[in-house]
Amino acid sequence: MNVLVKRRVHVAAAAIISADKKQVLLARRPSSVDHGGLWEFPGGKLAPYETGLEGLKRELHEELGVEITRAQPLIRVHHEYTDKHILLDVWQVHAYSGEPFGREGQAVRWVPMEELVNYPFPAANLPILRAVMLPTEYLITGEEGDEARFDTRLERALQEDGIRLVQLRAKELEHEAYLARAKRALALCRQYDARLLLNGEPGLLDEVDADGIHLTSERLMSLERRPIAENKWLSASTHSRKQLDQAAVLGCDFVSLSPLRTTPSHPDVSPLGWHDFQQLVERAGMPVFALGGMTRFDANHARAVGAQGIASIRDFWK
């Protein structure tokens, strides 16, 4: 066989999230099949005439006995296995009818989000796990010179907008002032079960035990390897294919990709637009947030073109 021509397999899979959003449904692959014994998101190969969602509906009916009533694209992952090129087309299932059970005799289990990392999955699944754990909206903090008002703005976004992922961006602050703000932001985020990423030197995590580090695109390009532990989140700002590739080399857990639109803060940078954005996201291999003139009303569109969701300062910083 010519090993250069790999089989291309298109698979639709489901991240079925529980009503309280705290658990996701996993199934175990039978020991007799490829990747046997590993856990997976239920689903299977598409028939040639099927779209992703059609195939997914059929597979979930066959494998779990449930009928999907509401679903949204979550992430598309291309992965090279030794014998095949696989496209995992993963959907987040928000509503379904029926009670899922292993119709083919496979084990099926609701797993709390924080325990997902303990389950063995096929190699292609890492970006899916990250996508499942991340929200659709990502707040990047804006300017605020007054510390009390900063706290009020952050708490408003956590409380009223339901923000669960925050990047503390404060380029104007000196080191000590940044640390003081970061400690207060972390305490606030903990109250709301939100994650906080610090925008700055990876060493910041030694001083404030936040959830991760966000790299500027410049810092991203200057690093040779992942600068923080695997159990912390690493994200980066990207604007091009080259930077997305570097994010993959460093093992970033997710990225922002900008500018989607022209913004008042960067009037001279030409925007990507949805078409180019979609093409870049398709091969990113990790969750991507659309950034640049985005509001929460763009989130569904962002999802439809393959993004995790939207990142914004302005829409959440009030």
Ligand SMILES: Nc1nc2c([nH]c(=O)n2[C@H]2C[C@H](O)[C@@H](COP(=O)(O)OP(=O)(O)OP(=O)(O)O)O2)c(=O)[nH]1
């Ligand atoms: N369903 C699913 N498949 C996955 C995941 N991760 C991953 O690498 N795969 C791979 C394993 C398989 O090579 C392929 C899915 O094929 P499958 O064996 O489930 O296909 P199917 O349900 O149509 O089963 P069959 O009729 O071919 O027996 O995708 C995942 O999370 N879910």
Ligand SMILES: [Mg+2]
């Ligand atoms: Mg299957």
